[in-house]
Amino acid sequence: MMETDIIILAAGKGTRMKSVLPKVLHKLAGKPLLQHVIDSANSVQNANITVVTGHGSDQVRSSVPSSKTSSLNYVEQTEQLGTAHAVQMAVPKLGDGGTSLILYGDVPLILPETILEMLSAVSESSMSLLTVTLDDPTGYGRILRDESGQVTAIIEQKDASAEQLKVKEVNTGVLAVKTEQLKQWLPQIDNNNAQGEYYLTDLIAIARSNGVIIETKQPQSVEEVEGVNNRIQLSGLERFYQKQQAEALMVAGVTLADPNRIDVRGNLKTGNDSYIDINAVFEGNVTLGSNVSIGPNCHIIDSDIGDGVEIYANSVIEQSKVARGSIIGPFARLRPGTVMAENAKIGNFVETKNTHVGKGSKINHLSYVGDSELGEGVNVGAGTITCNYDGVNKHKTVMGDNSFIGSNSSLVAPVKIGKNATVGAGSTITKDVPDDELGLTRASQKSISDWQRPTKKSK
Ligand code: UD1
Ligand code: CA
Secondary structure (H helix, E strand, O other): OOOEEEEEEEOOOOHHHOOOOOHHHOEEOOEEHHHHHHHHHOOOOOOEEEEEEEOEHHHHHHHOOOOOOOEEEEEEOOOOOOHHHHHHHHHHHOOOOOEEEEEEOOOOOOOHHHHHHHHHOOEOOEEEEEEEEOOOOOOOOEEEEOOOOOEEEEEOHHHOOOOHHHOOEEEEEEEEEEHHHHHHHHHHOOOOOOOOOOOOOHHHHHHHHOOOEEEEEOOOOOHHHOOOOOHHHHHHHHHHHHHHHHHHHHHOOEEEOOOOOEEEEEEEEEOOOEEEOOOEEEEEEEEEOOOOEEOOOOEEEOOEEOOOOEEOOOOEEEOOEEOOOOEEOOOOEEOOOOEEOOOOEEEEOOEEEOOEEOOOOEEEEOOEEEOEEEOOOOEEOOOOEEEOEOOOOEOOEEEOOOOEEOOOOEEEOOEEEOOOOEEOOOOEEOOOEOOOOEEOOOOOOOOOOOOOOOOOOOO
């Protein structure tokens, strides 16, 4: 495989974001813009990626995790003197014999297929340029072609004549060229232009004068090459991206109540015939089996949901594993470490954390169950609370198979309720309850006969 260098320009300030955060760290689908670009660049095997940072350099370097498969370098461009100058900063990191491709940290939706197509069009005698035709080309560099249709140059908006401004084919900024040629031609670029900048676009005319032809390629959509300069554009790309993911889910066999009201921020894997109602948000790595039903307004983060699970409205599930046939919600909160075995139930206004709920066990109403181990067939009554925290340390609660916890009980951990054991409603349990026995701590009931209710005093 040929050596490939991918240079990502990310030095700009992003003034129009009106933010202290560098522009390329703003998130699309929960992931920094720059990370989207790095992930796409990673589709090229063994690519050597160099990110050119400037504004917020340190923050960018520390916030974007390193690339998964390729080598990732950072170089700094302390003054933003133009796109050619930015690429020049990366030259010391480039290989010798291969091909270089230029991407942009604020153009997040570039597709791996496009990158590969661009690279494959490069040879000693040809470079590739990604162009797009727009109804309104205002602001972009225009593509100039000769009478035979060959690209001869790019002219920036501010340098263009009235005639050139009519051209609707514009420069996306993405180009690929032999690294040797790039190194040779960059120093020939000057800043004699309307903006006093070193334009990378001047590379095109230089290539032509060296007999190298410009092969143009087009993206699959305009959005693929759209940059983010303000938060309106960011939201536009977010919606485009979410719509694509919603369509992919439907193609994969999931019914969506409304494809405009689902957000996937990460990877969502699904089986067939699941149904997702409105306003579901998925984050990180989520797996849904088949025949899962998700009610309105659910938030599911880094969790595995088995076949046939029903999740009712307004439930939040994080770092949890839910086995098939289980029922959750409405208004349930499964915090990290919740594991539900088959056909278990966590119902309304129940919060769980670091808890294993055995097969067929139920925590149906208004409970907090943390650091607990429930066997099979356990029934936890309404309002049961595990007192798992003594203010310093967390302790474990065990509820054996078929145990029954009466409503409004407090289980003060560490404590163990035996198999088949019962806890009387309203008890505060501080000692283990043996198998098959009843644990009860509430005061016994008295009846007072002839009880007179107080009467209102007269003044
Ligand atoms: C550039 C192209 C233009 C193209 C447009 C597409 C040039 C001269 N013009 O124009 O033909 O139609 O992109 O959006 O290349 N950057 C740096 N360092 C710099 C300058 C820029 O890192 O010194 C980065 C910016 O952060 C930005 C990108 O390069 O991500 C593009 O720079 P920008 O100044 O926005 O170029 P445009 O004027 O939009
Ligand atoms: Ca721009």
